[in-house]
Each structure stands twice: as structure tokens, then as C-alpha cells.
Amino acid sequence: MPFEFKPLEIPDVILVKPKVFGDERGFFMETYKASEFKANRIPYDFVQDNHSRSQRGVLRGLHYQLRPMEQGKLVRCMRGRIWDVAVDIRKGSPWYGKWVAVELSEENKLMLWVPPGFAHGFVALEDGTEVIYKVTKEYAPELDRGIIWNDPDLGIEWPIEDPILSEKDRKQPRLRDAENNFVYGGEL
Numbered sequence: 001m002p003f004e005f006k007p008l009e010i011p012d013v014i015l016v017k018p019k020v021f022g023d024e025r026g027f028f029m030e031t032y033k034a035s036e037f038k039a040n041r042i043p044y045d046f047v048q049d050n051h052s053r054s055q056r057g058v059l060r061g062l063h064y065q066l067r068p069m070e071q072g073k074l075v076r077c078m079r080g081r082i083w084d085v086a087v088d089i090r091k092g093s094p095w096y097g098k099w100v101a102v103e104l105s106e107e108n109k110l111m112l113w114v115p116p117g118f119a120h121g122f123v124a125l126e127d128g129t130e131v132i133y134k135v136t137k138e139y140a141p142e143l144d145r146g147i148i149w150n151d152p153d154l155g156i157e158w159p160i161e162d163p164i165l166s167e168k169d170r171k172q173p174r175l176r177d178a179e180n181n182f183v184y185g186g187e188l
């Protein structure tokens with residue numbers, strides 16, 4: 001099997017571990033394969049790939065797009081390290097307002113599947129950290145929304161104090177005030 005799929009504490013969020021083939025030249029790994037992902041509770045088509053670079057302490061998030069342009073995201077860190085967070089914001093979900101986080105790095109090569117209905121964010125733990133992620137719907141700026149990273153109702157334990165934020169992310173609302181049209185449908 002080229003991948004291991006491990007559901008996290010919120011089981012719709014899945015940690016994906018690729019099989020890495022190392023040899024004297026370097027390494028090879030598959031980073032996405034439709035048949036394997038579809039057979040392991042990630043039945044989506046991906047339509048856009050993104051790439052960002054961040055200095056240490058940059059925090060991007062927490063972001064989501066409203067329905068009908070809700071995005072699932074397959075996130076990977078190809079240089080440096082991030083602490084990657086997914087927050088369940090599906091109304092009626094047993095995990096509403098709960099979060100899970102994992103470290104993704106150049107070294108561990110792990111990927112995080114963040115389904116539609118989750119807010120997503122990460123903090124870069126090293127300078128020059130590069131993140132690439134596939135998304136299931138295209139960017140729709142008019143439906144782009146966010147939640148403030150340090151919302152006390154979420155209590156996310158970020159590993160960095162005083163992060164570097166975009167102007168937009170400094171002004172995001174709390175979850176309780178954020179526009180959100182996700183409804184939990186018992187996805188499991």
C-alpha cells in the first residue's frame with residue numbers, strides 16, 4: 001500500500017502517510033493517487049493546487065470557503081515545518097468547535113486531509129517553510145471567510161506566541177460571530 005490513512009480524534013480529519021522509497025539517488029514517493037484516496041474516505045476530485053512560503057512565526061488562518069464553494073484540502077509541507085490545525089465548524093457536528101493539529105514537515109512527509117466544513121490554519125516553525133496543498137473547489141474570494149486564530153472559544157494551543165499575521169487575519173471574527181453555512185450530515 002503506498003499510503004497509510006489514519007483518522008484523527010475528529011475522524012473525518014485524516015493523516016496520510018506516504019510510502020517513501022529511499023535509495024542512493026534520494027527518494028521517491030507518491031503524494032496523491034485517486035484510487036487509493038477514494039477507497040479511504042477521501043472521495044473527492046481536486047481542482048486546484050496551491051503553494052505558499054512563510055517565515056518562522058507566520059500564521060495563516062483560520063480559513064474556509066462557504067458553500068457552495070466549500071473546499072477540502074490535502075496539505076503537505078515540502079520544506080521546513082508547520083503546525084497544521086483543522087477546526088470542525090459543521091453545525092450539529094459532535095465535534096463542533098473542536099480542533100486537531102499535527103506537525104507536518106519536510107522530514108516526516110505527512111499529509112493532512114482537512115475536509116469541507118473545517119476551518120484550516122497553520123503556523124510555520126522554520127524560516128523558508130513551504131506548504132503545498134490540493135483543494136477540491138477553486139478559489140472564490142467572495143466566499144472566503146475566516147475565524148480569529150486565538151478565539152478563546154476554540155482554545156487552540158499554538159506552539160508560537162505573537163505570530164506574524166496578514167492584515168486580514170488580524171481582523172477575523174470569532175467562530176460565534178463568523179458566517180458559516182456548513183451543516184453536519186453524519187459524514188462518517
Ligand SMILES: Cc1cn([C@H]2C[C@H](O)[C@@H](COP(=O)(O)OP(=O)(O)O[C@H]3O[C@@H](C)C(=O)[C@@H](O)[C@H]3O)O2)c(=O)[nH]c1=O
Nearest residue numbers: 050052060061062063064073120121122138139166168
Ligand atoms: C487562497 C488563494 C489566494 N489567492 C490570492 C489572494 C491574495 O491576493 C493572495 C494571498 O491570499 P491569502 O492571504 O488568502 O493567502 P493565505 O493566507 O495563505 O490563505 C490560505 O491559508 C491557508 C491556511 C488555507 O487553508 C488556504 O485555503 C488559504 O485560505 O493570494 C489566490 O489568488 N488564490 C487562492 O486560492
